[in-house]
Amino acid sequence: MPHDEVYEAMSSAFDDGAPVALATVAQTLGSTPRKTGAKMLVREDGTFVGTIGGGCGEAEVWQEAMDALEDGDARMVTVDLTEPVDGEDKICGGIMRIFVERLES
Amino acid sequence: MPNSAEIARALLIAAREGPAVASCTVMGATEGVEVPLGAKMLVYADEELGDIGEGPLQAAVTEFARSAIPKHLVQTCAFTPEGEFVEGRRAIEAADAIVEILVEIVEPAATLLVVGGGHVGLAVGQLGAMLGMEVAIIDDREDYANQERFPYEANVICGDFGEELERFPITANTYIVLVSRGHKVDELALRTVAERGAGYVGMIGSKRRTRTVLQHLAEEGLDRDALDKVFTPIGLDIGAETPEEIAVSVLGEIILVRRGGGAQPMSEHGRFLASARR
Secondary structure, eight states: OOOHHHHHHHHHHHHTTOOEEEEEEEEEESSOSSOTTOEEEEETTSOEEEOSOOHHHHHHHHHHHHHHHHHOOOEEEEEEOOSOSTTOOOSSOOEEEEEEEEEOO | OOOHHHHHHHHHHHHHTOOOEEEEEEEEEOTTOOOOTTOEEEEOSSOEEEOSSSHHHHHHHHHHHHHHGGGTOEEEEEEOTTSOEEOSHHHHHHOSOOEEEEEEEEOOOOEEEEEOOSHHHHHHHHHHHHTTOEEEEEESSGGGSSGGGOOSSOEEEESOHHHHHHHSOOOTTEEEEEOOSSHHHHHHHHHHHTTSOOSEEEEOSOHHHHHHHHHHHHHTTOOHHHHHTOBOSOSOOSOOOSHHHHHHHHHHHHHHHHHOOOOSOSSHHHHHHHHHHO
């Protein structure tokens, strides 16, 4: 699936001289909402384009992306969806490794 | 060394217009291995933009990425720092040092060109749209080629089959399904598209009827190799009966061509059942 909306947002941020954080699913184990290569781009103001799967995993990755924008370090984030949340049943039951990096032109 | 803006622009062009590019990103490495995390390289069929390091690793990743373009691959791959491809979780865990590289093919959405807007064409187009393909449907009858008939995103073209197909752009990323009202039209359509390098050409019909069509075109002097590559009768053998089931069978075959696979049930029981029915 082409990620042209993510690349477009990235390109236009760079045209404005703004950095972005890019989160990319590097690997999945088990049943996960998105597969390898899924992308979410986060801007400095916290707005984002694209999705790596929604839900609490995405909120966690968004926070890491905001942190990466701040400190500039690339990082690998592991999102474990096998843990039941608040006593609810597991929804997806997989593990995703997500690469988060800060990019600027 | 290109900057991120150049890479982003190149990726946007690849995703919108093509040609396809293999985007490679260093995503991880065993502690102590000196590689720049996040380094990016774009590998085209005949050139590269950027690099992910140097020496044998760079060469190995470039070669791997180039070979991945026709497979539409998206995969995180492991290499040793010396450039050896490491396959399988066990081998990766056993290796002393690993560099993880995401290789993803960036290209425009595949085009599904459906020739014939009848019941089967309608269902094939619908399923193609669901799979994220850019769907185009051609018919020369207005009742079968109008936007209302197709309750999904599709480029509906009403016009002469020959003329419209002649001007329709066809690339290796175009998948063509011939399901028109009759063999005369299918033959005309096949004559127009067979030699233009589509990723897939499939034609509906019984073995006997489709063989006649292929014979006619061979006698006319159309390229043998191109005709040999036509998928006809069309689809995977799943016992499809209804237009919607035929659509599943056809799109199943298209996914098989795009992604590769064994086209067999995954389970032993399924394979047993399939062979028992043969």
